[in-house]
Each structure stands twice: as structure tokens, then as C-alpha cells.
Amino acid sequence: MTTDFTATRACFHLPEGVIYLDGNSLGPLPRAAAERVARTVSQEWGELIIRGWNKAGWMEQPARLGDRIARLIGAEAGTVVLGDTLSIKVYQALASALELTPTRRVILSDTGNFPSDLYMADGLCRTLGPDYILKTVAPEEVEAAIDETVAVLMLTEVDYRTGRKHDMAGLTARAHAAGALTVWDLAHTAGALPVDLAGSGADFAVGCTYKYLNAGPGGPAFIYVAPRHADVVRPALSGWLGHESPFAFDLAYRPGAGIERMRVGTPPVLQMAALEASLDVWDMADMADVRTRSIALCEAFIAGVEAACPDLALASPRDGDKRGSQVSFRHPQGYAIMQALISRGVIGDFRAPDILRFGFTPLYTTFDDVAGAVAILADIMATGAWDRPEFMARARVT
């Protein structure tokens, strides 16, 4: 398969006058999603109402779309299901991993992890009791910190700030050798670079669909459970749609078969419709092609910025193989610089304390976008155009 990136770009609505380099935060609208969601609202909800659960396939959608995501992350069929938010899925995966390592009490993670993952782990430890500990080390110290006390290694493969990529297969092997299990957060991986969950031996993985997968704001999360664990774990979040027979309305919980038991409550049908349309675009793409183009786009951006903006320090790994699909630069006035960029139509984002973050998303980002963004950034840096009061004032969300 050779991916036609002109064709995939044409599948997206990109606002006039915008160079969008923030698909690693929220992907743009796939044109077909508008029609697909409208159909779900008017034809399915409107005409079928309750009958939509059967006749429009709403009930099966979380597993059906899960299989389509499985292809993108190297997962076996029947191992991925959609639902809830990424934070909830982190809790589920961690609780199950801890259940499978009953003699141990340590969750090991790193300070490069997305804070919500650490918060959820902290909340789970508090619920489980005072023996349970969340231990965080620097990203480069993770491997050395894996020892016989560790129950679960929980990492986000790609750092949300710098794009630094962990070695999933290597760290998973190291964890297994020490008797620990792994939970991988693929928030900045799924749709960004090829991943081989099955081949790497990962035990659990979770991810979101609103970044590189372009499912829209609040798109559902996904969870992967390795086949060897899927029928063994008893979910901590044991909701009725994960029950073996939800519509028997039994008083006692019995987990459903395999990955189905990771479902909890009623799926968000409107969000699922948007996800379905976005996955149609993904069906046109080969992840190896996406990766090749992603690295080329990132390298072009790094070269352009470094040539034109000496005050910006590269915060991402220079080696494309060690990086996700984003490039970050540091500057003490990063917030104001990003506001100035946004005011001129170049949308990236800022991450405290000093990171300017740019996502490169080959399905719709072009080399012209890279050149245009570099030119505007260079102009802002050369003229000091960021140094204005309106760019200093902090909004709540950036």
C-alpha cells in the first residue's frame, strides 16, 4: 500500500488561513464526520430512538471500531474496545495489572508521563490501601528502576512535551524479566507511529482517539488487553455492559468474554459516529508511510527553525527514531511566542513551563505548511512581535 497523502488531506476540513500543527492535541474535522454524525442524530436517534441499539448497531460499535484501531497499533483482532476517557481506561488497566501481580505493591512510572496517568494511579493506590505506592523516576532512569518490587510498569510511550519515545519492546521485556507487567499509554502513539502491541509483548495499553485519530473533542478512549490476560482479569470498574449477559439484569456480576469485560456503561453513540468517519480516512493510510512522512516533516521543521531562530532550543530528540510525531522547542517566553503564532494562524500549543509544541500529522500536514510555519515563526522571533501585552495574558486552556 502506498498512501496518497493528497487524497487523505482532502478528507479534512482545515480552516482558511490556518496552518494547523496541533493535531497531537485535537485532530481537525474529517469532512465525512459532519454527515456521519448528522445521520446518527437524525436517522438513527431521530427515527429509531431506542431501536437504534439493535438496528443501527450502537451496541456492537465499541468492539467493531476497536478492531479497526487494532490494525493501527499492531493488536490482535478482538483485543481492543472503545469507551470512557483515557483516564478511566488507565485506572482499569492498572487495577487489572495489579490484580495479576498480587504479591507486589509498586507502580513504576516516570516524570515524563502525562499527569492524569499519575493522578489516576495515585487515586487507585489510595483506594487499594497504604501498601500501594506510585514511584516515579526520570524517563532515562526507568530501565534501571525496574526491579522485583515492581508490580506494574506504567509509561506513556511518547512524552507529551518533548516527543521523546520509550523503547516499548525493550522495556516490556525488561519488566517481564523482573516479573512485572506493563501498561502502555498510546495517547501520542496511536496514529502517530507504527506500534506492534502483539509483537512487543505489552500486557495492557490505552489511548485516546481525539488526537492523531481525529475523532473529535471528547472522542472515546480505547483499551487493549493481551489475549493471555483478557479472560483472567476481573475488572475493578465492573459495569453492566461488561457483564456476560447485560440484559439478563442479574444481581451478580459475571465478567463478559475477553475484552468485552472492559466495557463499563452506555457508549457515547454520537462520538462513536465521528470516530467511525475518522477511521474511514485511516483505512486509506499505511502506518509505515505515515511514519516516513512524519519524520521528513519533522526534520524539515527542525532544520528550518534552527536555521532561522537561534533563540529557540530544540527540546525533542534529534534522532527521528527516538521521537514521536511532534517537535518541541524551548524558550523562556514560550507562552507569548505561541500566542503570537496563533494570532498569525499557526496553531501549535504551549506546555508549561517553556515548551512550544508542534504536531506533524501526515494525513493532512504538507511541506508547504512546514515552510509557512517556519517563515512566520522566524518573523516573530526576528521582530520580537511576541513581546506584546495581549500575548502575555494567560487563558485557562492553551
Next chain:
Amino acid sequence: MTTDFTATRACFHLPEGVIYLDGNSLGPLPRAAAERVARTVSQEWGELIIRGWNKAGWMEQPARLGDRIARLIGAEAGTVVLGDTLSIKVYQALASALELTPTRRVILSDTGNFPSDLYMADGLCRTLGPDYILKTVAPEEVEAAIDETVAVLMLTEVDYRTGRKHDMAGLTARAHAAGALTVWDLAHTAGALPVDLAGSGADFAVGCTYKYLNAGPGGPAFIYVAPRHADVVRPALSGWLGHESPFAFDLAYRPGAGIERMRVGTPPVLQMAALEASLDVWDMADMADVRTRSIALCEAFIAGVEAACPDLALASPRDGDKRGSQVSFRHPQGYAIMQALISRGVIGDFRAPDILRFGFTPLYTTFDDVAGAVAILADIMATGAWDRPEFMARARVT
């Protein structure tokens, strides 16, 4: 305020040829929701992309819509927030209630509770450790079972099968007198009958928006925390949007102010848009008027069915004050009878083992609907038209 039910009915799309008596399972489409969701998709997601979090108010929506629901359930402003599913909110509320009663280990519920609530409680008990127990008694034995061992009384106010209504204020007072807290599930209450959370002294409450509130399939859940507890509890599901400062990306969790801490992950923005449109219809309604008309509709249905269908046994309380906004009848062939009804355009639902359930939703249900449904049900029962193979075959979801 006198509610104009002709006007509210005109706000809904009701399919041709259908008498819809299943709004207690999934409410029909508010006409404005189609336009509202389309606007969110095309104008907000499409044009603003990431900027929608600020410029379209996505970030504040869970609390803003929570305040609009608060009015319908007698809650104080600033005590309700939207997000996740009802099952997740049950887990959150229970975990917090248990934290506030640290010397006790028993969750008391009843066998009339919706199974998912019991499943989530069971999963929480397993996570907390072997001392924690979920104890279920028959609905009529709840009051007597409240003793000094009970940490939390968890009940669904209105039974999903029979419509039998618990005495929220009375049982809450009884629980408090015994030193226990309460978690009320309002799935079949919110939008169905007036409720006075503040006045009843309830500690926690949860509910869904896709039933009487008409927010569409997979609409978000809500949670209420009494003001006296809201700044005290530390959430078990401690996600980043419940953090005091989510965009500081601190490594350590610090709960946000009040009800905000019950937020977890990214809100489902498309579902929230549908909810917003449905709440516009609710702004036209007074809950006291809704209750008066609900009881009248239910009484007309009971009278009609009992006069015409001697083989159907009333499963709901006869006294309207002791009933939610639904009427249930029992018949050993309930499943086939409901299928026959649906084939003739009368949509209610079946709940195992033998319950025919009909929801009466004054915003759009008329007395003509009641008369029409009675006539068709009477015909099916008189002619035995339900006794056909196609009505006996069970679909997965009914």
C-alpha cells in the same frame, strides 16, 4: 409557571406511526439538537479545532449544564457536574462516601437497584479489600436494615422495573441517624418527578441524561455532591480535569474546588451539545406540572389496560405518589407481547423475566397516545396476536 405541553411536544421529533412509551430508556430527539450538534461539529470543531476549548466554552460546559440540571433535581447551584457514564459516577460517589465513613465497611442496597450499580459497588469493594461488603436486601426491608454497621446507603429512588419509589427524605434521615451516608441514583427520577436533593439532605446523587432528560444515546452522566462534603472528599478517580490547576501539568494531584474535583477526563463535547439542546426544552417546563400530568397519564393507562386486558397484572404501585413516571405490567409472555406491540408502533420495553414497561413522559406524551396504546394492547391481548414465532425470538437488546 404553567407548562405548555403542546409547545414542549412540538420541540421533539417523533417518528411517524409510533406511540413512544420508552422515554424512560432513551428519550426522543429534540428537534433543536440536530442543529445544535451540527453547529458543534462544523462551526466549533471544524473552524476552531483546539481553540474550541476556550472560544466555544467546551471546558466550562460540564459545570454550566450541571447547574441547569440542578434546577430539575432540587440541588444547590454549583453542586452538579456532567461527565462519564452513570456507572462511573456511582463508583465515584460510593468511593467518596466510604472515605467519609472510615470506620465502617458495609454498602447497603436493595435487590430493586439497577444491576450496574450493584456491579460497580461490588468492584469497588473488591478493590478496597476483603473487609468491604455489599449487602442487598429486598426494597421493603431497606429501612429496617439500616444499622450502625452501614457506611453508605446506595439506592435508586425509582425501581427500573416496577417504578416503585423510595422515600428519599425519610431513608436519608434514617441513614443519617445511624451515622451512614447516602448515594441516590436518580436515573428514573431526573426529569420524571420533582426531587429536592438539598431539602432531603442527600449526600451524593448520580443520574443519566439519556432517559427523561432526552440528551441522546450515550449522553453524559451527572453527579451531585452536597456542599458540606464537596471540598472534603478526595476523589478515587482523580483525573486531570478534576485537578485544581489542570493546565499547570503538576505531577502531584490536588483536587479542584468543590464539585469540579468530580471531573475526570476530557468531556464528550458532541454529546454535551445534544444535552444543551435538550435542556432548552426543559427550561420550558415546571417539574410540578410535569408530575401532575405524569400521574394523570399513568392513571389513564392503568385504568384503560385493567379494563381491557384482564390477563395483565399491574406490577407498579397503584398510588401515584409511590410511583415514578412509568407503569409496568406482568405477563409470562411479556417478551412476545412487547414485540407484538412494537410491530404495531407502540414502543415500550421488556425487562426480564416478565415485565412490560411503559414510560410516560409529559413533555411529549399525550392522552391520545395513551388511548392509542391501550387500544392496540387490548387488541393484541384479545386476539392472541403475540403468539407468533417472530415475536418469541429474542434479540440481544430489547
